[in-house]
Amino acid sequence: MNIHDVAKKSGLSVVTVSRVINNSPSVREANRQKVLKAMEELNYQPNSAAQSLVRGRTGVIGMSITNFNDSFYDRVIRVVNRKLAEQGYFLALSIAENEGEGDNFLFQKDRVDGIILLSPIEEEQYVAELKRKRIPFVLLDNQFSHDDVSSVLVDNYQGGYDATKHLIELGHTRIAYIGGPSVFLSVAERRRGYIQALADAGLSSFAIEYSGFTVSSGYEIARKWIRDDTLPTAIFAGDDFIALGVVQALREEGIMVPHDISVVGFDDQQFVAEFFPRLTTVRQPEAQLGSIGVDLLLKHINGEMAEPTVTKLAPQLLVRESTAYVKRT
Structure with a gap:
């Protein structure tokens, strides 16, 4: 089938069929419907490459x-x-x-x-x-x-603020932040929200660390805090992968989440609701x-x-x- 077959079937000119295919506004609606009906009956599919050339678009x-x-x-x-x-x-x-x-x-x-x-x-x-x-x-x-x-x-600032405020409302005062690579604006904004929520509650930061967006990064930072005996009572991890690494390191030492330490993540990765305990996190829209x-x-x-x-x-x-x-x- 080609455009000439469609023209013959519809009883209209090849020019009119071409205009319908290319969505020209100059075609009368009655003629447009005749062409579309003919195309459907003939199972005619316009050549997309040719249409792109006509429109100057790639699609x-x-x-x-x-x-x-x-x-x-x-x-x-x-x-x-x-x-x-x-x-x-x-x-x-x-x-x-x-x-x-x-x-x-x-x-x-x-x-x-x-x-x-x-x-x-x-x-x-x-x-x-x-x-x-x-x-x-x-x-x-x-x-x-x-x-x-x-x-x-x-609004990563708001996300960091809300996560930290949630921990403050649970009575935590020793709250740490673990961010991803500091080059990212999102990491800086989550940290800024964390700092502001603490300041609004008359608190200061317990600890701030930066790492990769990986489970192993969160694990290593938590292990360091355990070795140095400097664990906070709550941790805001600026990424769910980091948060899961923290939870794993704590679990290995018999430190239970959330009984002993509370943990908040960020992003709501698909798997975090399937682990125990299910992770409190900040979901991006x-x-x-x-x-x-x-x-x-x-x-x-x-x-x-x-x-x-x-x-x-x-x-x-x-x-x-x-x-x-x-x-x-």
Whole structure:
């Protein structure tokens, strides 16, 4: 089947059929319906590559991510993929796990219509490159402030504040913070929320440590505190993997969570509700993050954005079984 068959079946011209296929607003609705009915009866599928050439679009949105082994990223990607599919776009992923990996292969106008950068490692380099190549893009969970770039952020300060305030309300005064790598804005903002919650309660920080976003990192820091006999009564871990490492180290020494020490994580990884004790954590609104990011990008692509916009989303504290009132001695 080809476009001439559709024209013959519908009783209309090839030009009219072409206009319907390319969503031209100049076609009368009655004729549009005739063409669509003919296409359905003939099982005719327009050539997507040809349509892309006509429209000057690829029908592909690129997404650059830094890590695939994380359920937070997984949930964001799923939302983005589903929403783009609803708008007729395909999603292409590029995974840049390490710094200095060179140019991103998606950053070409003939390959994508736009780019979504999710927690980019080479953020400033990527932003400069995409601006230079005039490729529409948005930032999700970015590390720096860009006045001329649209972005969607989670209020990590509020998440750190809420997690710490929860521990304070349980009577804890010796509260420690373990953050991920200090290079990340999210880590700094969670720490800032932690410090402010303590200050509002007339308390000071018991201990602050930085580590990788790994189970082993949390484990090693907790082991050090155990060896030095400097354990707090509560720990706010700025990542669920870190929190689980802490719980494991404490368990090996017979220190029970939450009976002896309370632990709060961050991100609500899919598995944390399946371990015992189920982890109290702060969940990021990944569905909103991905959905708003897609909306902003498509508006940029379609020329509907007058000015860049920055959206900050509120996280949610999920209280489970790893936190309890301070143990009185």
